[in-house]
Amino acid sequence: MKHRLTASRPHLHGTYYKSNPAVLEVDSGxxxxxETLEVGWRTERVVxxxxxxxxxxxxxxxxxxxxxxxxxxxxxxxxGMALEVRFLEFEPKGWGWTSGGGPGHRIPELKGVAQEKAxxxxxxxxxxxxxxxxxxxxxxxxxxxxxxxxxxxxDRREPGWYPHPRTGGNLxxxxxxxxxxxxxxxxxxxxxxxxxxxxxxxxxxxxSGTAIECPMERAxxxxxxxxxxxxxxxxxxxSEGWVTFxxxxxxxxxxxxxxxxxxDLVTAATGLPRSQALATLSSCLDLRVTQMVNPRKGxxxxxxxxxxxxxx
Numbered sequence: 001m002k003h004r005l006t007a008s009r010p011h012l013h014g015t016y017y018k019s020n021p022a023v024l025e026v027d028s029g030x031x032x033x034x035e036t037l038e039v040g041w042r043t044e045r046v047v048x049x050x051x052x053x054x055x056x057x058x059x060x061x062x063x064x065x066x067x068x069x070x071x072x073x074x075x076x077x078x079x080g081m082a083l084e085v086r087f088l089e090f091e092p093k094g095w096g097w098t099s100g101g102g103p104g105h106r107i108p109e110l111k112g113v114a115q116e117k118a119x120x121x122x123x124x125x126x127x128x129x130x131x132x133x134x135x136x137x138x139x140x141x142x143x144x145x146x147x148x149x150x151x152x153x154x155d156r157r158e159p160g161w162y163p164h165p166r167t168g169g170n171l172x173x174x175x176x177x178x179x180x181x182x183x184x185x186x187x188x189x190x191x192x193x194x195x196x197x198x199x200x201x202x203x204x205x206x207x208s209g210t211a212i213e214c215p216m217e218r219a220x221x222x223x224x225x226x227x228x229x230x231x232x233x234x235x236x237x238x239s240e241g242w243v244t245f246x247x248x249x250x251x252x253x254x255x256x257x258x259x260x261x262x263x264d265l266v267t268a269a270t271g272l273p274r275s276q277a278l279a280t281l282s283s284c285l286d287l288r289v290t291q292m293v294n295p296r297k298g299x300x301x302x303x304x305x306x307x308x309x310x311x312x
Contacts, residue, residue, distance in 0.1 A: 001027065007035040007069050007215075012055060014041075014065030014160045016169050018151040018188045022073035025190075028225040031088065036216045037067040038096070039146070039197045046097040046213075047121055065160015066147050066170060070194030074223055077191040082229035083150060085193065086181045090143040091218040096122040096131065096200045100208030106293035107207070122212050124200050131200045131212055139201050139212075145219055146172045146197030146211065153187040162295045165247045165257065168234045172211070172291040173245070173300060174202045180238035185231050195219060206291040233261055242303040247296045254299040255287050262301040270311045280310060 102117025149169030202211030236243040246257030290298030
Protein backbone atom coordinates (compact mmCIF):
# COMPACT_ATOMS: atom_id res chain seq x y z
CA MET A 1 0.00 0.00 0.00
CA LYS A 2 1.11 3.57 -0.71
CA HIS A 3 0.83 6.35 1.86
CA ARG A 4 1.39 10.13 1.77
CA LEU A 5 2.64 12.09 4.79
CA THR A 6 2.75 15.87 4.43
CA ALA A 7 4.93 18.29 6.39
CA SER A 8 1.95 19.84 8.19
CA ARG A 9 2.29 21.00 11.80
CA PRO A 10 0.79 17.83 13.37
CA HIS A 11 3.34 15.70 11.48
CA LEU A 12 6.43 17.74 12.46
CA HIS A 13 8.85 17.36 15.36
CA GLY A 14 12.58 17.71 15.98
CA THR A 15 13.50 14.80 18.24
CA TYR A 16 13.44 11.02 18.09
CA TYR A 17 11.68 9.83 21.24
CA LYS A 18 9.71 6.75 22.20
CA SER A 19 6.76 8.78 23.55
CA ASN A 20 6.25 10.82 20.37
CA PRO A 21 2.77 9.85 19.09
CA ALA A 22 2.69 8.13 15.70
CA VAL A 23 0.85 10.02 12.95
CA LEU A 24 0.65 7.16 10.43
CA GLU A 25 0.48 3.36 10.64
CA VAL A 26 1.89 1.16 7.86
CA ASP A 27 2.66 -2.49 7.19
CA SER A 28 5.95 -4.06 6.21
CA GLY A 29 6.30 -3.66 2.44
CA UNK A 30 4.32 -0.42 2.29
CA UNK A 31 5.58 2.71 0.53
CA UNK A 32 5.55 6.13 2.19
CA UNK A 33 5.87 9.41 0.30
CA UNK A 34 7.19 11.97 2.79
CA GLU A 35 7.06 15.73 2.33
CA THR A 36 9.89 17.39 4.26
CA LEU A 37 10.78 20.96 5.19
CA GLU A 38 14.31 22.28 4.96
CA VAL A 39 16.40 21.67 8.07
CA GLY A 40 15.59 25.01 9.77
CA TRP A 41 11.78 24.58 9.66
CA ARG A 42 11.38 27.40 7.13
CA THR A 43 8.22 27.37 5.04
CA GLU A 44 9.42 29.58 2.17
CA ARG A 45 12.45 29.82 -0.06
CA VAL A 46 15.71 30.94 1.55
CA VAL A 47 17.11 33.92 -0.38
CA UNK A 48 19.64 36.60 0.59
CA UNK A 49 19.30 37.64 4.24
CA UNK A 50 15.54 37.92 4.33
CA UNK A 51 13.76 37.23 7.59
CA UNK A 52 11.82 34.11 6.67
CA UNK A 53 8.65 32.55 7.96
CA UNK A 54 8.98 29.25 9.76
CA UNK A 55 6.61 26.77 11.36
CA UNK A 56 4.86 28.51 14.28
CA UNK A 57 4.50 27.30 17.86
CA UNK A 58 7.67 25.24 18.00
CA UNK A 59 8.15 23.40 21.27
CA UNK A 60 11.63 24.13 22.74
CA UNK A 61 11.99 20.48 23.84
CA UNK A 62 10.02 18.32 21.38
CA UNK A 63 11.14 20.37 18.36
CA UNK A 64 14.81 20.84 19.31
CA UNK A 65 16.38 19.54 16.11
CA UNK A 66 16.00 19.40 12.33
CA UNK A 67 12.45 19.47 10.98
CA UNK A 68 11.34 15.82 10.90
CA UNK A 69 8.21 14.32 9.34
CA UNK A 70 6.62 11.41 11.23
CA UNK A 71 6.71 9.34 13.33
CA UNK A 72 5.46 6.31 11.39
CA UNK A 73 4.31 3.22 13.28
CA UNK A 74 5.27 0.01 11.46
CA UNK A 75 2.81 -2.71 12.44
CA UNK A 76 4.50 -5.78 13.83
CA UNK A 77 7.77 -4.04 14.64
CA UNK A 78 9.15 -5.31 17.94
CA UNK A 79 12.43 -4.81 19.80
CA GLY A 80 15.10 -7.14 18.47
CA MET A 81 13.99 -6.87 14.84
CA ALA A 82 15.55 -4.69 12.13
CA LEU A 83 13.75 -2.14 9.96
CA GLU A 84 14.92 -1.68 6.39
CA VAL A 85 14.25 1.74 4.84
CA ARG A 86 14.64 1.45 1.08
CA PHE A 87 15.05 4.78 -0.71
CA LEU A 88 13.07 4.92 -3.95
CA GLU A 89 12.83 8.44 -5.36
CA PHE A 90 13.35 12.09 -4.40
CA GLU A 91 11.51 15.11 -5.81
CA PRO A 92 12.84 18.43 -4.46
CA LYS A 93 10.95 21.71 -4.29
CA GLY A 94 13.49 23.41 -6.55
CA TRP A 95 15.75 25.34 -4.21
CA GLY A 96 18.36 24.99 -1.50
CA TRP A 97 20.93 26.91 0.51
CA THR A 98 24.37 26.45 2.05
CA SER A 99 26.39 28.59 4.46
CA GLY A 100 29.98 28.54 5.62
CA GLY A 101 32.32 30.52 7.83
CA GLY A 102 31.38 33.28 10.23
CA PRO A 103 31.87 33.65 13.99
CA GLY A 104 29.97 30.46 14.82
CA HIS A 105 31.73 28.22 12.31
CA ARG A 106 31.68 24.53 13.28
CA ILE A 107 35.43 24.03 12.76
CA PRO A 108 37.00 26.97 14.63
CA GLU A 109 40.55 25.78 13.87
CA LEU A 110 40.16 26.70 10.19
CA LYS A 111 42.02 29.88 9.25
CA GLY A 112 40.51 32.81 7.40
CA VAL A 113 36.83 31.88 7.62
CA ALA A 114 35.65 33.24 10.98
CA GLN A 115 35.50 36.88 9.90
CA GLU A 116 32.70 36.61 7.36
CA LYS A 117 29.84 34.21 6.72
CA ALA A 118 29.19 33.15 3.13
CA UNK A 119 25.72 32.13 1.98
CA UNK A 120 24.91 30.31 -1.25
CA UNK A 121 21.43 30.04 -2.76
CA UNK A 122 20.81 27.23 -5.21
CA UNK A 123 18.39 26.34 -8.00
CA UNK A 124 17.80 22.63 -8.54
CA UNK A 125 17.32 21.37 -12.10
CA UNK A 126 16.03 17.80 -11.96
CA UNK A 127 16.22 17.43 -15.77
CA UNK A 128 19.94 18.19 -16.06
CA UNK A 129 20.48 16.85 -12.52
CA UNK A 130 22.52 19.89 -11.55
CA UNK A 131 22.31 22.44 -8.75
CA UNK A 132 23.46 26.00 -9.54
CA UNK A 133 24.12 28.87 -7.14
CA UNK A 134 23.87 32.64 -7.59
CA UNK A 135 27.51 32.80 -8.73
CA UNK A 136 26.89 30.38 -11.58
CA UNK A 137 28.72 27.47 -9.95
CA UNK A 138 27.13 24.06 -10.46
CA UNK A 139 27.43 20.68 -8.75
CA UNK A 140 25.72 17.37 -9.51
CA UNK A 141 22.28 16.78 -7.99
CA UNK A 142 22.65 13.81 -5.60
CA UNK A 143 19.69 13.98 -3.22
CA UNK A 144 19.33 12.08 0.03
CA UNK A 145 17.77 12.43 3.48
CA UNK A 146 20.17 13.64 6.15
CA UNK A 147 17.91 12.37 8.94
CA UNK A 148 16.52 8.85 8.92
CA UNK A 149 15.97 7.18 12.26
CA UNK A 150 13.73 5.33 14.68
CA UNK A 151 13.07 5.89 18.37
CA UNK A 152 15.52 4.44 20.86
CA UNK A 153 14.55 2.75 24.11
CA UNK A 154 16.35 5.50 26.05
CA ASP A 155 14.36 7.33 28.71
CA ARG A 156 16.09 10.62 27.91
CA ARG A 157 14.88 12.83 25.04
CA GLU A 158 17.94 14.05 23.16
CA PRO A 159 18.06 16.99 20.71
CA GLY A 160 17.59 15.79 17.15
CA TRP A 161 20.91 17.33 16.09
CA TYR A 162 22.64 14.38 17.80
CA PRO A 163 22.70 11.24 15.64
CA HIS A 164 22.02 8.23 17.84
CA PRO A 165 24.78 5.58 17.85
CA ARG A 166 22.22 2.75 17.68
CA THR A 167 19.05 4.01 16.03
CA GLY A 168 20.28 6.61 13.54
CA GLY A 169 18.72 10.00 12.96
CA ASN A 170 20.97 12.84 11.83
CA LEU A 171 23.45 10.59 10.00
CA UNK A 172 24.14 12.97 7.05
CA UNK A 173 25.32 9.96 5.03
CA UNK A 174 25.57 11.01 1.39
CA UNK A 175 25.54 7.47 0.02
CA UNK A 176 21.91 6.93 1.07
CA UNK A 177 20.68 7.89 -2.39
CA UNK A 178 17.83 6.30 -4.37
CA UNK A 179 18.34 2.57 -4.70
CA UNK A 180 20.11 2.15 -1.35
CA UNK A 181 18.75 0.72 1.90
CA UNK A 182 19.36 1.68 5.52
CA UNK A 183 18.90 -0.98 8.21
CA UNK A 184 18.07 0.18 11.74
CA UNK A 185 17.60 -1.83 14.94
CA UNK A 186 14.07 -1.69 16.34
CA UNK A 187 14.13 -0.80 20.05
CA UNK A 188 10.49 0.14 20.68
CA UNK A 189 7.22 -1.31 19.46
CA UNK A 190 6.22 0.17 16.11
CA UNK A 191 9.77 1.45 15.46
CA UNK A 192 8.56 5.10 15.10
CA UNK A 193 10.33 6.10 11.88
CA UNK A 194 10.89 9.80 11.12
CA UNK A 195 12.80 11.46 8.28
CA UNK A 196 13.92 14.97 7.30
CA UNK A 197 16.87 17.29 6.66
CA UNK A 198 16.98 16.58 2.92
CA UNK A 199 20.09 17.53 0.96
CA UNK A 200 20.43 18.19 -2.76
CA UNK A 201 24.15 17.42 -2.54
CA UNK A 202 26.81 16.96 0.13
CA UNK A 203 30.42 15.89 0.25
CA UNK A 204 31.72 13.45 2.84
CA UNK A 205 32.36 15.47 5.99
CA UNK A 206 29.75 18.21 5.40
CA UNK A 207 32.69 20.51 6.03
CA SER A 208 30.93 23.89 6.21
CA GLY A 209 28.35 22.65 8.69
CA THR A 210 25.59 22.58 6.08
CA ALA A 211 24.98 20.68 2.86
CA ILE A 212 22.72 22.04 0.12
CA GLU A 213 19.76 22.14 2.48
CA CYS A 214 16.48 21.73 0.63
CA PRO A 215 12.84 20.78 1.18
CA MET A 216 11.39 17.74 -0.57
CA GLU A 217 8.01 17.53 -2.23
CA ARG A 218 8.42 13.77 -2.17
CA ALA A 219 10.92 11.51 -0.49
CA UNK A 220 9.59 8.06 -1.32
CA UNK A 221 10.71 5.09 0.78
CA UNK A 222 9.60 1.50 1.25
CA UNK A 223 9.84 -0.17 4.65
CA UNK A 224 10.48 -3.83 5.42
CA UNK A 225 10.69 -5.66 8.73
CA UNK A 226 13.40 -8.27 9.21
CA UNK A 227 12.31 -10.24 12.30
CA UNK A 228 15.41 -12.45 12.43
CA UNK A 229 18.02 -9.76 11.72
CA UNK A 230 19.62 -8.63 14.97
CA UNK A 231 21.88 -5.58 14.63
CA UNK A 232 23.26 -3.14 17.18
CA UNK A 233 23.49 -0.03 14.99
CA UNK A 234 22.82 1.42 11.54
CA UNK A 235 24.13 -0.35 8.47
CA UNK A 236 23.42 0.23 4.81
CA UNK A 237 23.57 -1.48 1.44
CA UNK A 238 24.28 0.89 -1.43
CA SER A 239 25.75 0.79 -4.94
CA GLU A 240 29.27 0.60 -3.49
CA GLY A 241 28.49 -2.29 -1.15
CA TRP A 242 27.86 -2.80 2.55
CA VAL A 243 28.34 0.16 4.89
CA THR A 244 28.52 0.41 8.68
CA PHE A 245 28.48 3.56 10.78
CA UNK A 246 30.31 4.85 13.83
CA UNK A 247 29.05 7.82 15.86
CA UNK A 248 31.02 9.26 18.77
CA UNK A 249 32.39 12.41 20.36
CA UNK A 250 35.59 12.20 18.28
CA UNK A 251 36.35 11.04 14.75
CA UNK A 252 38.91 8.57 16.08
CA UNK A 253 36.34 6.84 18.25
CA UNK A 254 33.72 6.98 15.49
CA UNK A 255 36.18 5.22 13.18
CA UNK A 256 36.68 2.44 15.73
CA UNK A 257 32.91 2.05 16.11
CA UNK A 258 32.41 1.82 12.32
CA UNK A 259 35.18 -0.77 12.04
CA UNK A 260 33.79 -2.80 14.95
CA UNK A 261 30.39 -2.89 13.25
CA UNK A 262 31.89 -4.01 9.95
CA UNK A 263 33.81 -6.77 11.72
CA ASP A 264 30.53 -7.90 13.28
CA LEU A 265 28.88 -7.98 9.85
CA VAL A 266 31.71 -9.79 8.06
CA THR A 267 32.40 -12.40 10.73
CA ALA A 268 28.70 -13.24 11.06
CA ALA A 269 28.33 -13.64 7.29
CA THR A 270 31.56 -15.51 6.59
CA GLY A 271 32.52 -17.33 9.75
CA LEU A 272 36.04 -15.88 9.54
CA PRO A 273 37.93 -15.46 12.81
CA ARG A 274 37.87 -11.81 13.86
CA SER A 275 41.62 -11.22 13.42
CA GLN A 276 41.60 -12.83 9.98
CA ALA A 277 38.62 -10.68 9.01
CA LEU A 278 40.49 -7.57 10.18
CA ALA A 279 43.55 -8.51 8.13
CA THR A 280 41.36 -9.08 5.07
CA LEU A 281 39.50 -5.79 5.50
CA SER A 282 42.77 -3.88 5.50
CA SER A 283 42.86 -4.40 1.72
CA CYS A 284 39.20 -3.76 0.85
CA LEU A 285 37.62 -1.44 3.42
CA ASP A 286 37.43 2.35 3.21
CA LEU A 287 36.90 4.50 6.29
CA ARG A 288 35.27 7.81 5.33
CA VAL A 289 34.24 10.83 7.35
CA THR A 290 30.45 10.97 7.21
CA GLN A 291 30.28 14.36 8.91
CA MET A 292 32.60 16.23 11.27
CA VAL A 293 30.26 19.04 12.34
CA ASN A 294 27.43 17.51 14.37
CA PRO A 295 27.61 17.14 18.17
CA ARG A 296 28.45 13.48 17.48
CA LYS A 297 30.94 12.95 14.69
CA GLY A 298 30.38 10.25 12.10
CA UNK A 299 32.61 7.83 10.21
CA UNK A 300 31.36 5.13 7.86
CA UNK A 301 33.11 1.96 6.75
CA UNK A 302 32.55 0.92 3.13
CA UNK A 303 33.25 -2.66 2.07
CA UNK A 304 34.58 -2.24 -1.48
CA UNK A 305 34.24 -5.90 -2.51
CA UNK A 306 31.12 -8.10 -2.52
CA UNK A 307 30.55 -9.74 0.83
CA UNK A 308 30.19 -13.06 -0.99
CA UNK A 309 33.80 -12.85 -2.17
CA UNK A 310 34.97 -13.23 1.44
CA UNK A 311 33.08 -16.49 1.98
CA UNK A 312 35.02 -18.66 -0.49
